[in-house]
Amino acid sequence: MYTEKVMDHFRNPRNMGEIEEASGVGTVGNAKCGDIMRIFLKIENEVVEDVKFKTFGCGAAIATSSIATEMIKGKTIQQALEITNQAVADALDGLPKEKVHCSLLAEEALHAAIWDYAQKNNITIEGLEPPKKDISHEE
Amino acid sequence: MDRKVYFDHAATTPTNPKVLSEMLPYFTGNFGNPSSVYEIARSNKKDIEMAREKVSKVIGAQVNEIYFTAGGTESDNWAIKGIAEAYKNKGNHIITSAIEHHAILHTCEYLEKNGCEVTYLPVDEDGKVSVKDLKEAIRPSTILISIMFANNEVGTIQPIKEIGKIAKENNIIFHTDAVQAVGHVSINVEEMNIDMLSLSGHKIYGPKGIGALYIRKGVKIRSYIHGGAQERKRRGGTENVPGIIGLSEAIERIDANMEVEGKKLINLREKLIEGVFEKIPYVKINGHREERLPGNINFSFSFIEGESLLISLDMYGIAASSGSACTSGSLDPSHVLLAIGLPHEIAHGSLRISLGESNTEEDVDYLLEVLPKVVSRLRDMSPLYEDFMKNKNN
Numbered sequence: 001m002y003t004e005k006v007m008d009h010f011r012n013p014r015n016m017g018e019i020e021e022a023s024g025v026g027t028v029g030n031a032k033c034g035d036i037m038r039i040f041l042k043i044e045n046e047v048v049e050d051v052k053f054k055t056f057g058c059g060a061a062i063a064t065s066s067i068a069t070e071m072i073k074g075k076t077i078q079q080a081l082e083i084t085n086q087a088v089a090d091a092l093d094g095l096p097k098e099k100v101h102c103s104l105l106a107e108e109a110l111h112a113a114i115w116d117y118a119q120k121n122n123i124t125i126e127g128l129e130p131p132k133k134d135i136s137h138e139e
Numbered sequence: 140m141d142r143k144v145y146f147d148h149a150a151t152t153p154t155n156p157k158v159l160s161e162m163l164p165y166f167t168g169n170f171g172n173p174s175s176v177y178e179i180a181r182s183n184k185k186d187i188e189m190a191r192e193k194v195s196k197v198i199g200a201q202v203n204e205i206y207f208t209a210g211g212t213e214s215d216n217w218a219i220k221g222i223a224e225a226y227k228n229k230g231n232h233i234i235t236s237a238i239e240h241h242a243i244l245h246t247c248e249y250l251e252k253n254g255c256e257v258t259y260l261p262v263d264e265d266g267k268v269s270v271k272d273l274k275e276a277i278r279p280s281t282i283l284i285s286i287m288f289a290n291n292e293v294g295t296i297q298p299i300k301e302i303g304k305i306a307k308e309n310n311i312i313f314h315t316d317a318v319q320a321v322g323h324v325s326i327n328v329e330e331m332n333i334d335m336l337s338l339s340g341h342k343i344y345g346p347k348g349i350g351a352l353y354i355r356k357g358v359k360i361r362s363y364i365h366g367g368a369q370e371r372k373r374r375g376g377t378e379n380v381p382g383i384i385g386l387s388e389a390i391e392r393i394d395a396n397m398e399v400e401g402k403k404l405i406n407l408r409e410k411l412i413e414g415v416f417e418k419i420p421y422v423k424i425n426g427h428r429e430e431r432l433p434g435n436i437n438f439s440f441s442f443i444e445g446e447s448l449l450i451s452l453d454m455y456g457i458a459a460s461s462g463s464a465c466t467s468g469s470l471d472p473s474h475v476l477l478a479i480g481l482p483h484e485i486a487h488g489s490l491r492i493s494l495g496e497s498n499t500e501e502d503v504d505y506l507l508e509v510l511p512k513v514v515s516r517l518r519d520m521s522p523l524y525e526d527f528m529k530n531k532n533n
Contacts, residue, residue: 032483038525059446
């Protein structure tokens with residue numbers, strides 16, 4: 001059901017953990033639906049110096065968080081914001097149809113963490129929306 | 140990991156080699172159509188009737204009250220729809236439970252769209268139907284009560300004898316889906332006042348694609364598989380002779396071993412439960428603690444999700460199942476776990492271990508070695524666990 005890439009990221013998740021005194025933290029999803037993703041960012045000079053994640057969810061949710069953190073590490077905020085859920089899914093060589101919402105969750109968690117960073121530092125980032133309360137599986 | 144351990148016997152079982160060897164001649168040498176007149180066919184007809192007798196004896200029925208079907212799902216569909224249609228002049232109300240298999244629930248939902256009214260009895264936190272609720276749900280228009288013998292997910296055994304008594308007193312037909320119970324629990328349709336009972340071959344070390352419906356003599360039922368005069372004209376189609384032979388051998392065999400095997404499974408089950416509680420915190424057992432199938436265990440591990448738990452176990456060669464939404468392809472976790480009152484997030488973290496004939500103490504030891512590792516790894520990844528621990532330490 002899952003690609004080898006997904007299984008690899010599930011077996012050996014990259015950047016799993018927490019960042020103490022993170023520049024921004026974003027948590028999305030809800031326990032009711034069975035997945036919650038949290039992304040911690042350490043941002044210096046507009047660059048993502050470090051990133052960690054924690055995820056409650058299925059294999060795809062864990063793999064998408066893992067690969068998303070890999071994709072944004074070392075990127076500028078602007079570059080990080082350009083990463084779409086499609087890019088996350090593609091990087092895993094695809095996800096089963098019913099798991100596509102997991103990649104959306106990764107995108108949203110990242111945006112929520114950057115939003116938190118912007119709020120804390122009182123800056124406005126063009127095109128960045130406040131995090132949604134709930135990520136629907138239907139999207 | 141080379142080790143492979145199968146803990147999903149409630150999903151399906153391997154066909155026993157002895158059962159298979161009894162079936163094999165019917166694929167090649169004894170291939171004749173039982174409806175034909177010549178010798179190789181006539182003996183098949185006889186063998187089918189012997190098989191029917193074996194099945195009937197195990198549940199205490201008469202030989203001509205057993206009808207072979209393609210499995211548990213067909214038996215359930217036939218029972219519910221067949222009664223609803225045959226008794227529509229008497230009434231349109233069906234009573235079932237909220238924790239039935241989808242073969243019952245989806246059939247009832249279908250009938251609701253076609254003029255039937257259905258009461259889905261709730262269950263308590265152990266997964267039991269209340270006899271009081273049942274009595275109160277009965278209406279003059281009630282034509283059928285269908286309550287499963289034992290639940291496939293949490294293993295709880297229902298008070299079937301009491302339900303049968305109430306059904307009889309109220310002159311209502313009583314059907315039970317006994318797919319999980321047959322071979323594990325003593326069943327007697329006479330003593331328990333069961334009018335119809337569904338059973339399946341592949342859950343009892345028999346082949347897939349074969350099952351049976353017991354229909355008490357005198358019960359009216361509509362037929363849906365129109366064709367030849369097979370199965371007393373109630374289900375057309377050339378008989379699945381190898382399957383029928385396999386089912387009868389399997390049911391006779393499992394019934395003969397029931398007591399010994401049941402003791403073994405209960406010992407393994409208790410060993411596993413004890414070990415899990417000793418090694419893993421924040422876990423609960425779902426289903427009734429004693430009145431449950433010998434081989435069934437259902438745990439909920441807080442802060443983690445079932446599918447990732449299953450994939451983790453699979454990495455160690457362990458096969459099990461879960462009631463999490465992600466494993467069912469739907470958004471909600473199992474209807475059974477929600478019906479026993481679990482919050483969604485706890486239901487998502489469920490793990491069903493169904494023990495069977497192949498399992499040994501070593502298998503349980505192996506699971507007890509692997510499970511704490513994988514649960515702890517997933518909890519380390521879980522933001523729910525992180526939040527919980529932070530709150531706890533503050």
